[in-house]
Amino acid sequence: MTWRIVHIKESERLQLKLDNLEILKRGEKYLIPLSDISMVVIEGNTSITTNILSQFTKYNIVLVVCDNKYLPTGLLLNYGNYHHCAKRVIEQVHWLEEKKRLLWKDIVGQKILNQIEFAKYKGINEERLSIMIELYNQLQPGDYSNREGHVAKVYFNSLYGVDFSRDNDCMVNGAMNYGYAILRAAMARIVVGQGLMTMLGIFHKNEYNSFNLVDDLMEPFRPIMDYWIDQNILSEYEFLTYEARLTIIDFLNQPMIYLSKKSSVDQVMQKYVSSFLKAISGERNKAHPVSLMDFMGAER
Template sequence: MAWRIVHVKDGDVLRLRLDNIEIHKLDKKVYVPLSDITMIVLEGNRTTVTTKLLSRLSQNNIGLVICDDSYLPVGIYLPYGQYHHNSKRVINQANWTKAQKQSAWKEIVGQKMTNQIQSAKLLGVEQSRLNLMMDLADGLKEGDVTNREGHLAKVYFDSIYGKTFTRDDDVFINAAMNFGYAILRSCMARVVAASGLVTMLGIFHKNEFNSFNLADDLMEPYRPLMDYWINKNISEEKDYLTYESRLKIIEFMQQKLEIN
């Protein structure tokens, strides 16, 4: 089973060598089996990727993420039509009813809110704030028509970062979360495409200019887990997100999980 995210900073050439990706960087060559890889993240402006490698990445359901000059993921290359009943699944997706979407969204944001409460608890948030968040979660309705998720998120971020904090602030912690969420989004988009679903057709998100509405829906419960990982592992020593910090954030996707 694929598990590895390969991060390439200022590489020279990426090409296919048998069933491996061959990475040229300066005078070195590194080989990674394609069967191990879930995603490749590229930084820098000099890297060349061969079309033969791109073709094999699609066949192996490997996502390719491109970062901009600020190291934030801005593009993703996904496999096309690899699922065996792709058309059938897309037709079913397009026919999801309003009731089905409302029920699914309740499950999604319900899990997100549960994870926010647990993350806040592990980060030492006081009990009175946890109780307020639990009360908000208890009132969740189909489709979250009363926006309990938004109200709980406000309490959640205020409790961890202070009441003056907003997600629009130009601060280190937001840079870290933005990078982490972008990696989460890319990984979720890869899973959606591999499942034969269309990334544009969402459950709650429905922005006509967004090509990843469904990925944005499905990644919601994982945001608080990323928040916790960042708070526990990324120190605010710099006023910018260092290369080492970006690697540590990517490590979140490679953690072992205990199931049952």
Template sequence: MGWRIVHIKNGDYLRLRLDNIEITKLSQKVFIPLSDIIMIVMEGNKTSISTKLLSALSKNNIGLVICDDKFLPSGLFLPYGQYHHVSKRVIAQSEWSKSQKDLLWQAIIKQKMVNQLSFARYLGVDQDRIDMMDHLISKLTIGDKTNREGHVAKVYFDSLFGNSFTRDDDILINYAMNFGYSIIRSEIARIIVGNGLVTMLGVFHRNEFNSFNLADDLMEPFRPLMDYWINTLLDEKDTYLSYKIRLKIIDFIDQTIILNGKTVTMDDAMQKFVQSFIVAIDSEDPDLLVKIELNNFIGD
């Protein structure tokens, strides 16, 4: 199983050499075994990649993320049809009932909300706001028809960054979160495809213009963990999303978390979460969903 995320910054040329990626930059060559890699993040405007390498990435279920001029992920290359029973699994996915999806969405979004509450507590947010979030979570219903998730998010972000804060603000913390969330989304999408599902068919997200509805569903519990991770990285001296900060944010995938009493990498936790989701929704039993808990996030 791979474990490494490769970050390419203006590499000259990437190609396949035997079972390795050959990276050529300034006439120097670096070789990385494909078996070590789970994802490649490419940025800059001076990198070329061979079609033979793209084919090898697909066969080895290695995600390729392309970043724009602002260093934010803007494209994702995923494998196609590598799961051995992909048709069977996609047919089952297309037949998930509304009640199945609503039941699992309640369980998924509750994990996110509880993790937001834990992070707010960690930061010492005022008790009245903690109590408000706790009360909103207690009113969560199947399918979250009353949008408790949205209300908790409002209290959460206001508590962390002030009442005037919005996720559209042109500030470093938003750039960092956008970058971090995109890394999570890309990794979850890679795992979804590797398990024979399609990313377009979600349980809650169902935007016809979104190719990653299911990834947007299943990444939710991990968002507050990324918020916590970014909080450990940034300080008052940081004014922009530097190369150093981007590398540290990407390293989130290699951090460790306790899952069912065992210490695993975040990538492994995502694998187990997606696999448990498949079992839980097919069984219509949300208790089978693996618990992703901020309080069990170890990090460096």
């Protein structure tokens, strides 16, 4: 089981050393077994060899590349390494529309429930909570009336003020954008590791988006990341510093209860995708829910 998330800033060079990632920085060499690594986040001016890039894909290690503002802008993922990749893709293409609509209701419904729980935790007034709950109760398969979008507006405006927009250039958005990008990279790694095509979603169908399925499956984890950022970033940092970014990345290592067992968030994401696949194939009625309360409970 991989577990390391490696964050590299201003290293001189990354290269392959036997079955290890070798990091050269300030005259020192650091070795990390590739079999331990799930994600590498790289910032600044760093040289990297094609040999290590090749090994990243073979070990299903996702490489996250950040720009000069330290925001993730690119991913390197493995391609076709799942043992029954063609079979899995054929199954994915033939997923039933009715099943996709029902599963999307479950997925986005769990996201909304997590948003409601976080809003309760933050002491949002009862009137706004009632609006969010009523919108959740109106949720239909496929969410064609966009209850999710209406809940999101009430949710963010309740937490951060009526003038808040996700387009604002502010610390809250900077932290959430960074956190969501890390979530997206972690989920993309799991999706391709299961032999699935990232661009074929069950709800997201943007022809310009290569990660439609990833964006579908990560939705319930977004409010959990919001809670992590609220607790550990917004109360501690005024800017998205190096230490703040490390703290956001460390979210994936945090404990969470899932299927009555304590696992890391990264492991829960893997179990969640497996549960989703059983649901979409008809082996079970729905994917096992991912609850903010199970994250908060594991912290205690």
